[in-house]
Structure formats: C-alpha cells, structure tokens
Amino acid sequence: MGVISYDVIVLGSGPAGEGAAMNAVKLGKRVAVVDQRSQVGGNCTHQGTIPSKALRHAVQQIDNFNNNPMFREIGEPRWFSFPNVMKNAMGVIRKQVKSRTNHYARNRVDLYAGHASFVDDTTVKVIEADGHAQTLSAKHIVIATGSRPYRPADVNFSHPRIYDSDTILNLTHTPRRIIIYGAGVIGSEYASIFAGLGVLVDLIDTRDRLLSFLDKEISDALSYHLRNKNVIIRNNEEYQKIEGTEDGVVLHLKSGKKIKANALLWANGRTGNTQNLGLESIGLVPDGRGQLKVDEFYRTAVENIYAAGDVIGWPSLASASYDQGRYAAANIKDASTPHFVTSVPTGIYTIPEISSLGRTEEELTRDAVPYEVGKAFFNRLARAQITGQTAGMLKILFHRDTKEILGIHCFGDQAAEIVHIGQTIMDQPGEGNTLEYFIYTTFNYPTMAEAYRVAALDGMNRLFDEESE
Numbered sequence: 001m002g003v004i005s006y007d008v009i010v011l012g013s014g015p016a017g018e019g020a021a022m023n024a025v026k027l028g029k030r031v032a033v034v035d036q037r038s039q040v041g042g043n044c045t046h047q048g049t050i051p052s053k054a055l056r057h058a059v060q061q062i063d064n065f066n067n068n069p070m071f072r073e074i075g076e077p078r079w080f081s082f083p084n085v086m087k088n089a090m091g092v093i094r095k096q097v098k099s100r101t102n103h104y105a106r107n108r109v110d111l112y113a114g115h116a117s118f119v120d121d122t123t124v125k126v127i128e129a130d131g132h133a134q135t136l137s138a139k140h141i142v143i144a145t146g147s148r149p150y151r152p153a154d155v156n157f158s159h160p161r162i163y164d165s166d167t168i169l170n171l172t173h174t175p176r177r178i179i180i181y182g183a184g185v186i187g188s189e190y191a192s193i194f195a196g197l198g199v200l201v202d203l204i205d206t207r208d209r210l211l212s213f214l215d216k217e218i219s220d221a222l223s224y225h226l227r228n229k230n231v232i233i234r235n236n237e238e239y240q241k242i243e244g245t246e247d248g249v250v251l252h253l254k255s256g257k258k259i260k261a262n263a264l265l266w267a268n269g270r271t272g273n274t275q276n277l278g279l280e281s282i283g284l285v286p287d288g289r290g291q292l293k294v295d296e297f298y299r300t301a302v303e304n305i306y307a308a309g310d311v312i313g314w315p316s317l318a319s320a321s322y323d324q325g326r327y328a329a330a331n332i333k334d335a336s337t338p339h340f341v342t343s344v345p346t347g348i349y350t351i352p353e354i355s356s357l358g359r360t361e362e363e364l365t366r367d368a369v370p371y372e373v374g375k376a377f378f379n380r381l382a383r384a385q386i387t388g389q390t391a392g393m394l395k396i397l398f399h400r401d402t403k404e405i406l407g408i409h410c411f412g413d414q415a416a417e418i419v420h421i422g423q424t425i426m427d428q429p430g431e432g433n434t435l436e437y438f439i440y441t442t443f444n445y446p447t448m449a450e451a452y453r454v455a456a457l458d459g460m461n462r463l464f465d466e467e468s469e
C-alpha cells in the first residue's frame, strides 16, 4: 500500500487542528487532517464548548419565559426536560459540523476519519472505523488531539448514574437532584444549566471559593447568584468514596458528610489525549496529565513535531486553541520569530456570564500597585433595564497615576462580549491604553458597551473625590 505525502499532517480536527490546518493551507502547504471521529469539530463541537453553550442558551430562554411577567399573558411557566434542551443543542452541533466540513472542502484540506498513530517522526498510520489502514507522511506534523475528562480509578464510571462531562450529554431523563463534583469552569457552568432546569444541585468545590482565579468580588457574585437558584455550594470538600446505588448515588465526603442524589456529574480535571498515539515510536513522553511540553514555537521535543490546544495544557480553551494552532502553522512556515499565545480573556458561561482580562484586585494589592476602581452596575443601564437582564457589573481597574487599564472584570448578560471592548484598549501600545478613552468616546445608546463610560466616570470621580478631600 502506498504512502500519501503532504507538507503538514494535523492530528485532530478541534479548534487547534482546524486553526493549524487552515493557516497551513493559507501559507501554501498541502495539508491532511486526521480525526478518529467520523465528523469534524473535535470534542469542542461534539462534547464540550458547543453543546454546553447551546444547552445554556436554551435554559436562559426557558428562564426568561418562566420568570418574565409579560409572558404570563400567553401561558403559565413550563417545565422542560434535559433531553428536550439537548435536542436543541444537537441542532447546533449539526450546523457547526456542516459549516466546518465545507470550510475544509473549500480550502482543499484532505480529511481522514480514523485513529492516528506515529510510525516514525514523519509517518502516521490511520486506522479507519472499518479497519482499513492508510499511511501518510509529512515533513511537519501537528498534534492537536485535545483532552478528555480525567477518570480516577476509584470512581465507577460504568454505573448508570455516574457521568462525566462527555457522558452527561446522553442523559435520557432529568434528575430531581444532581451532585456536581468539581466546581471549576465546567462544573460551575453545568450547575447553572441544571439549576435552570429546576434540578436541585449540590456543587462540590475542593477549594475555599468558586473559581478562585477570578477577582474575588466576581466569584462572590457568582456564588450569590448560584445560591439564589437553589444551588448548594460546598467548599473545601473532597470525596472519600462515590457509591452507586440502584436508584442513584451517595457521595461520601472526607468531612464525614453523605450526600444522596439521583445522579453525579464528575467535573474534576482533564487529561491530554496522548495515549495510543504511538509517541514511543518518536521518543516523546507526555507528563502525568497526558500533556506535551512545547517551546515558544509550539515545537515538541521532536523538532518537526508541533502540538497545540488542550494537549499542551494551559489555558485549555477553544478560543486559545484555535490561535495556538494558527500560530503553530505560522511557525512551521517561518521559524525566525516565535508566535505564541500569552494573553487570553476568561469567558465563563455560567448564569450570569463572567468574563475578565488582566489583573485582579487581589493581585494588584499583593503587588502594591496603586490602582483605583470604576464600576458600572447593570441595573442602572437603560439597555439592561430594557432586556430585563439587570444582574451584573463591569469593573475597571486602573493605575491611579497613569490611568492605564490594568484589569477588566465583568459579570452579567453579554459579559463575554463586553470584555472585548476593554481588551482592545488594553492592547493599545503606550499611552493608547488609558481610562480616558472611555470618557471621551461616544457610545451607542442604549447599549451594554455604555457600561465602560459609566465605569470610567465612576473611577475618575473617585480620584477627584479623594483629591478634593
């Protein structure tokens, strides 16, 4: 059987693989993408970002219908099941697969559906679902095989009531009560989704506060809003044993508590997909979390083999993965200056949504940076009053003397969009990044973007108030 040769082979068709493949094509390379799924899009499209965001959107619409008094004119609040809202998410997945497949076709990227493994550092074997094998070769190979939920050996994931973030999408009923073990981004987002469907949620956090990397005021706000939705947050807890029973699950915590529920969602950690990749054939050794180390060119320890996306660890976001893939391709084409992703905004699709960039109040205080705060509360913005989405706040942290913006922290409706306005200004070189931009710029009215002007004026007023005291 012949060997099919390319300039670049990309393993995985998630955001990192797609970013690498598309950029490599634009840079004149002949490219093949291999994915073990029959459809493109990676875990991002099929099990991660897309289904969870589509579920969340459906839940928000239900919440709006059930809680907005205007809708009582046309009917009483309605109950929706998890499989119901999942149907909506499946529709979005289909659309994503279609547009991405077309994108590959338009760009003349050859797609192979099969499991890939290295034969040597320029050769990959692809085993298709029917057992048929293909051999591909290329001077450069990009590993973009993503990650999967970490499954500790002492948790029985074959029990029908114990799920991880992949298998939860197959839930065929709506549990009355669910335990979510792990209160990172994925756990907190699913807590919002299930709480929105009227499920009683126990959110088990192994740390002392939710999403402790966030500015404290924002993470406190999230805890408040989740509690308001009947989520019980249990901080500083760790499991001793997870016991599957006939009709549910009992979680035994090290603190002595026992929590019973109809289902448990394990959302505690992920592992890089480097198993069965034949890495031993090329002398690459992943770390204990299955992740690969790369340099500032996204090169692994084998010089012609690159890696991007979740398989290299931080920040394990679709947003960054796409750019990492693009940059890996750019580095393949031209290795004179490295392209590397360093600054990534945080986008957390809980209800309410959270997004942030730059430093937190805690970090600035620790580093003794003289900063001031400007805030805009959504409940005072005309646009938020019109949409009824009044829970939220935009907070700008800026240097007292230079007015340089040091951090943007936002929670509430559209937070993940709003943060990008601040990001644009923060990215301006030199004196381009100051609070004044928001004061001397006319914003559309009514908009959520207007929050920047309100927050900037609030921050300036604080400075003047202090000066005039």
Ligand SMILES: Cc1cc2nc3c(=O)[nH]c(=O)nc-3n(C[C@H](O)[C@H](O)[C@H](O)COP(=O)(O)OP(=O)(O)OC[C@H]3O[C@@H](n4cnc5c(N)ncnc54)[C@H](O)[C@@H]3O)c2cc1C
Residues within 6 Å of the ligand: 011, 012, 013, 014, 015, 016, 017, 018, 034, 035, 036, 037, 041, 042, 043, 044, 045, 047, 048, 049, 050, 052, 053, 114, 115, 116, 117, 144, 145, 146, 147, 165, 186, 273, 276, 277, 308, 309, 310, 311, 316, 317, 318, 319, 320, 321, 347, 349
């Ligand atoms: C529930 C959830 C919600 C998330 N929400 C967000 C969000 O809102 N925003 C955000 O930015 N990020 C989010 N993420 C993270 C995001 O999904 C990942 O960062 C992103 O998918 C990583 O992209 P990737 O290209 O590295 O790999 P993946 O998307 O994981 O794709 C890798 C692909 O490689 C394939 N593959 C693996 N091994 C092989 C092999 N040997 N041969 C062939 N193919 C192989 C896999 O089948 C898969 O299709 C979320 C993740 C989860 C789990």
